[in-house]
Amino acid sequence: MxxxxxxxxxxxxxxxxxxxxxxxxxxxxxxxxxxxAGLAITDGPSGLKPGVLDAALPVDGGDGGEIDKLAANAVADVQRYWREQLPAVFNREFRPLATLASYDSAGRGRVLCGAPTAGLVNAFYCATDDVVAWDRGELLPMLNDSIGQAAVMAVLAHEIGHAVQFRLGLPGATPSIVKEQQADCYTGAYLRWVAEGKSPMFQVSTGRGLNEVLTALFQIRDSAGVAFDDAGAHGNAFDRVSAFQFGFTDGPARCAKIDEREIEGRSTQGGFGSAxxxxxxxxxxxxxxxxxxxxxxxxxxxxxxxxxxxxxxxxxxxxxxxxxxxxxxxxxxxxxxxxxxxxxxxxxxxxxxxxxxxxxxxxxxxxxxxxxxxxxxxxxxxxxxxxxxxxxxxxxxxxxxxxxxxxxxxxxxxxxxxxxxxxxxxxxxxxxxxxxxxxxxxxxxxxxxxxxxxxxxxxxxxxxxxxxxx
Structure with a gap:
């Protein structure tokens, strides 16, 4: 204030x-x-369903540990969702990701998409190589331990949201804020599918489970000095949660309608002056x-x-x-x-x-x-x-x-x-x-x-x- x-x-x-x-x-x-959003409020467990077999997707650079398994399972589940939804909603076939990559930000690092990963506490999608990569050393363990598996699901769903944009032909020059809030929206659409009980691998409660997801969006929000039209902007917590809720409530078609004009009309992040x-x-x-x-x-x-x-x-x-x-x-x-x-x-x-x-x-x-x-x-x-x-x-x-x-x-x-x-x-x-x-x-x-x-x-x-x- x-x-x-x-x-x-x-x-x-x-x-x-x-x-x-x-x-x-x-x-x-x-x-x-x-x-x-029409679903009963539940407070059951969120994350992998008991007894589910690992998807066993190949992970480049992975260590075979529990975090890499959880991430690969999340990717497999999100891709399953998009194999259904991309043809049904956008009349496009979903092509699976070319590569999943894991690294330890605290380790010596490696080069992914032309950038070193040492010290990179992040998860990202790289369109040039069609790869989703994640930090198994700090980021995903922190989210898993402090918030819960639903937070890990959300982060991976967000990155695959960028892969969906690439498959739909979203121009590379699209402002960062549009790409990021579309991806938040696509994350909401996926988690609605999980909350409806349609995922064979994961579950999420609409009470505590969605709270975990919203908490994750809060923790990875833009700082107060970032305007929505800055390079690399993702959105403040209020705007990111709004985008997520659009997808959860209205589905992926709503997400594709998010553009610069729409964000400018509703954003609470811009208009405050200099950083x-x-x-x-x-x-x-x-x-x-x-x-x-x-x-x-x-x-x-x-x-x-x-x-x-x-x-x-x-x-x-x-x-x-x-x-x-x-x-x-x-x-x-x-x-x-x-x-x-x-x-x-x-x-x-x-x-x-x-x-x-x-x-x-x-x-x-x-x-x-x-x-x-x-x-x-x-x-x-x-x-x-x-x-x-x-x-x-x-x-x-x-x-x-x-x-x-x-x-x-x-x-x-x-x-x-x-x-x-x-x-x-x-x-x-x-x-x-x-x-x-x-x-x-x-x-x-x-x-x-x-x-x-x-x-x-x-x-x-x-x-x-x-x-x-x-």
């Missing part, structure tokens, strides 16, 4: 939620909170125990949501009505107060630093407070405040609030580069408050939390949340 001196009244984008609980002509189809300015803004962490910052947050919420009744007040009194563990903010409907654990909010609002413990970042803390404010908005609109639908509506309205403080809008509180990525990180935690009801009970699937937040942010329309989540 960044703060500016002074305050000019925002032009309100808000529409009163009152009456949205009833059927509205042209309203969006309500979302079922027990499902993820140096981006880095400075991202480094300015605003503390919620700063009285002026708390006043700016309150003002931004009152400007975003035009309540007919008295707006809720912020206090550090005792929490009420919360059943979830470690809820750092709570809304008391009877007293119309938002009670804050400022110490805890400052802790979660402190970004992690190398060698030191930290939380997530300032926007995560500010958005948690904003989410409790939206409960007052929902109460005025006549909505229930408890249950999974209320939790999704809360995430949506919090996303809408975020849209009112984007760069370029006049106000003291302004989104900084990386802020929306902090929202992604918060929504992937076990007890996300951004996507929680009045009792602090969160939507079980991170995928659904992020989708609801993005609905509010992308629409820039408060009424969308009342129509879609009712």
């Amino acid at each position: 960044t703060r500016r001196s002074g305050w000019a009244i925002l032009v309100s984008l808000a529409l009163c939620l009152t009456g949205c609980a009833t059927t509205v002509r042209g309203a969006a189809q309500p979302v079922d909170p027990t499902r993820v 140096a300015a981006n880095e400075r803004a991202a480094a300015e962490n605003v503390r919620l125990d700063d009285r002026a910052a708390l006043a700016d947050l309150t003002t931004s919420l009152r400007q975003a949501f035009r309540l007919a009744a008295t707006p809720p007040t912020l206090t550090t009194g005792a929490a009420c009505g919360v059943t979830a563990e470690d809820a750092l903010a709570s809304y008391c409907s009877e007293s119309n107060q938002i009670n804050l654990d400022l110490e805890g909010l400052v802790r979660i609002g402190t970004p992690p630093r190398r060698g030191r413990q930290g939380g997530i970042g300032d926007f995560a803390a500010f958005a948690e407070v904003a989410s409790r404010y939206t409960l007052a908005v929902q109460q005025e609109g006549g909505f229930r405040l408890d249950g999974p639908v209320a939790a999704q509506r809360t995430a949506c309205l919090t996303g809408f609030w975020a849209s009112t403080i984007v760069d370029g809008r006049r106000g003291s509180l302004t989104l900084a580069p990386g802020d929306l990525d902090e929202a992604i990180a918060e929504m992937l935690t076990r007890n996300s408050l951004i996507a929680a009801d009045v009792r602090g009970r969160t939507v079980p699937a991170g995928f659904a939390r992020v989708a609801a937040f993005r609905d509010g942010f992308s629409s820039g329309d408060q009424e969308t949340c009342g129509k879609k989540y009712r």
Whole structure:
């Protein structure tokens, strides 16, 4: 977050939620909170199915270890998917990759696609040799150990997404951001196939398993100083997760429609100025125990949501009505107060630093407070405040609030580069408050939390949340 001196009244984008609980002509189809893009929310194991035989694909330079076997199995499975989908969707035959290659970034290295691999903690596709290569020394073990096998599946599916682009004839001069977000989208399409139980080798749960995938996308996002049109740009976490969800929800045909114009229209990564300015803004962490910052947050919420009744007040009194563990903010409907654990909010609002413990970042803390404010908005609109639908509506309205403080809008509180990525990180935690009801009970699937937040942010329309989540 960044703060500016002074305050000019925002032009309100808000529409009163009152009456949205009833059927509205042209309203969006309500979302079922027990499902993820039409699939039931599950929390079973993700990764190789028990008893599956290894695909035994040849791996150039491999050591025959478990990581190389897992990677080769993932490649075999993704290629199986594309043997079905490329003819069905694009009327093209899928030609298997020419080479799979493994290397150890910590070792002496080798030359692949004309580049040395020593110190290269990465996975990549090389069109000139039609090869997918991966680092078995650090990257894949780190993803497997810290996140899970679903993260390894996603990384390999992404690289084969580039091979699909090559087979579809995507021009080599296509901007990096288009190639990368198409590949993220193709990854989502593949994992939808796995989640539907169609893979003979792998499984992925739509709850914990997809959370692992989204966590992987978060960890390999662009830094705050990178603009979407920079050479080599992949996208920030918010935009990469969006692309993945497009593929998971709508399939590979949607992915091929991602182009520079489409990304420019929805990207939250560009438009913040120079890389140096981006880095400075991202480094300015605003503390919620700063009285002026708390006043700016309150003002931004009152400007975003035009309540007919008295707006809720912020206090550090005792929490009420919360059943979830470690809820750092709570809304008391009877007293119309938002009670804050400022110490805890400052802790979660402190970004992690190398060698030191930290939380997530300032926007995560500010958005948690904003989410409790939206409960007052929902109460005025006549909505229930408890249950999974209320939790999704809360995430949506919090996303809408975020849209009112984007760069370029006049106000003291302004989104900084990386802020929306902090929202992604918060929504992937076990007890996300951004996507929680009045009792602090969160939507079980991170995928659904992020989708609801993005609905509010992308629409820039408060009424969308009342129509879609009712």
